[in-house]
Amino acid sequence: MTSLSARSLHIAHKFSFILVTLVSGTLLLAQAPDLATAPVRRDVDAIALLRLSLVKMGALAAANRDTVATGTFLNLRTGASSPLTIKTSGTDSLRNEVGTDFVFIRNGSSGKTRYGGKDHKLPAHSVAYKRPEHLPALLLMSEVESPNLSCVMLGLESVNGIATSHIRLSLVPQDGSSPIAEDLMSETHVWIDERGLVIKARVFNFSPQLLENRSPVDLYYSDYRQVEGFLVPFHVVREVDRQKDADITFTSIVLNANLSPADFQ
Numbered sequence: 552m553t554s555l556s557a558r559s560l561h562i563a564h565k566f567s568f569i570l571v572t573l574v575s576g577t578l579l580l581a582q583a584p585d586l587a588t589a590p591v592r593r594d595v596d597a598i599a600l601l602r603l604s605l606v607k608m609g610a611l612a613a614a615n616r617d618t619v620a621t622g623t624f625l626n627l628r629t630g631a632s633s634p635l636t637i638k639t640s641g642t643d644s645l646r647n648e649v650g651t652d653f654v655f656i657r658n659g660s661s662g663k664t665r666y667g668g669k670d671h672k673l674p675a676h677s678v679a680y681k682r683p684e685h686l687p688a689l690l691l692m693s694e695v696e697s698p699n700l701s702c703v704m705l706g707l708e709s710v711n712g713i714a715t716s717h718i719r720l721s722l723v724p725q726d727g728s729s730p731i732a733e734d735l736m737s738e739t740h741v742w743i744d745e746r747g748l749v750i751k752a753r754v755f756n757f758s759p760q761l762l763e764n765r766s767p768v769d770l771y772y773s774d775y776r777q778v779e780g781f782l783v784p785f786h787v788v789r790e791v792d793r794q795k796d797a798d799i800t801f802t803s804i805v806l807n808a809n810l811s812p813a814d815f816q
Contacts, residue, residue, distance in 0.1 A: 591723045597702040600716055600743055601695040604687075607747030609781035611686055612693035614641045617810040620685055622785075622801035624649050628794075635799065638808070639683045642693060644815040657681050658815040677757040680722075680737040684770055685787055685799065687749035691720045691739040699723050701734075708742060710751045711771065715742035735762055748775055748782065756791065766792040779806045 611618070617640045624635040633650035647655040654665040662678030664671045683689045694700050705717040722737040724730055740753035751771050758764035768791050772784035783804050789797040 591699055592701050592703055593698075594702055594704040596716075597704040597718045598695060600704075600747075601692050601702060601718065601741075604692065604741075604743050604747040604749060605695065607782060608688045608749070608775075610693065611688040611781060611806065612642050616641065616806070617808040618683075618686065618804070618806050619808040619810070620801050620804045622799060622803070625798040625800075627796055627798055637683065637685055638810055638814050639686070639689065640810055640815065642682055642689050645681065645683050646814050656815055674757075674759050676732070676736055676762045677759065680739075682739075682754070684752070684754060684768070684789075685801070686783055687741065687752055687772060688781070688783075690741065690749075690752055690754070691722070691737060692718075692741055692749075694722075697722075699725055705740075710742050713744050713750055715744050715750050717742050732762060735765065748772070768796075769793070778804050781806055 618638070620635075620637045622635050624633045625631075626633070634648075636646075636648040638646040638648075643657070643659050645655070645657040652666050656663055656665070657678045660675055660679065662673040662681065664673065680691065682691065691700070695702065699722055701719075701721045701723055703719040705719055708715055708717045718741050720737075720739045720741065721734045724733045735755075736757075738755060740751075741749050742751040744750050749772055751769060754768050754770070755765040756768055768789060771788040771790075772786070773788075774786040775782045775784050783806070785801045785804070787797075787799040788795070789799065
C-alpha cells in the first residue's frame with residue numbers, strides 16, 4: 552500500500568509538472584507579439600531620403616516601362632569578358648543574357664536559367680523579390696510609398712570615401728505569411744549619398760535548397776548619366792559574399808523600349 556501511494560504521488564507530481572509547463576507555455580505564447588501583424592517600422596528620415604533619391608534618379612518603376620541595357624560583363628574570378636544584355640518590364644520581369652549560352656529569366660513569381668540548350672527552373676524563394684540590379688530605382692526602394700515596406704535608417708557610413716546614409720528595406724506581410732521568411736527574401740540595403748544617388752546596394756543570392764542559406768551581393772554604382780530624363784549608372788562592380796565577382800560597363804541604356812512578352816518566357 553505504501554509503495555502504491557508513493558507511485559501515485561510520483562505520477563501526480565509528474566502530471567502537475569507537465570500541466571504547469573503547458574499552462575506556462577500557453578501564457579508565453581499569449582504574451583508573445585503576433586509577428587505576422589507586427590507594425591511596420593518606417594523611419595521618417597529614411598523615407599524622406601528614399602523619396603529624394605527617387606526624385607533625383609527618376610521613378611523608373613512604371614508597370615508598362617520596358618528597358619534594355621547593353622554592355623560588357625567582365626568576370627573578375629576568371630578574367631573572361633562577355634557581351635551583356637539586360638531587359639526589364641516593370642519590376643517583376645527581368646531577362647539577363649551573358650555571352651551566348653547563359654540566360655536568366657524572372658517572370659512574376661517564377662524564374663529559370665537557360666544554358667547548355669536547356670531550361671533549369673529556379674525555386675520560388677530565390678526569385679520572389681529578384682529585381683533588376685543594374686538600375687537602383689527599380690530595387691525595393693521603388694515601393695517606398697507602400698505601408699508594408701519597412702524602412703530603417705541604420706546610420707552614416709563611408710563607401711569608397713563617399714559619405715552615405717545606410718537604409719535597410721524589407722516587406723512585412725499582412726496576409727499571414729511567415730514574417731521571418733518574407734524578411735529574408737525581401738531584405739535589401741541601399742547607401743545613398745548627399746546628392747540622392749544610390750552609391751551601393753545589397754541584395755542576396757539564395758541556395759536552391761534552403762532559404763536561410765544565402766550570400767550577400769554588393770553592388771557599387773558609378774558613372775551616373777542622364778538618359779531620357781533619368782539618372783542611371785553606366786558602371787557597376789559586383790561582389791558576392793564579399794569577393795570581387797564582376798565589373799559591368801554599359802554602352803547603351805534605353806528606358807522606353809518596346810519589348811515582347813516572349814522575352815520573359
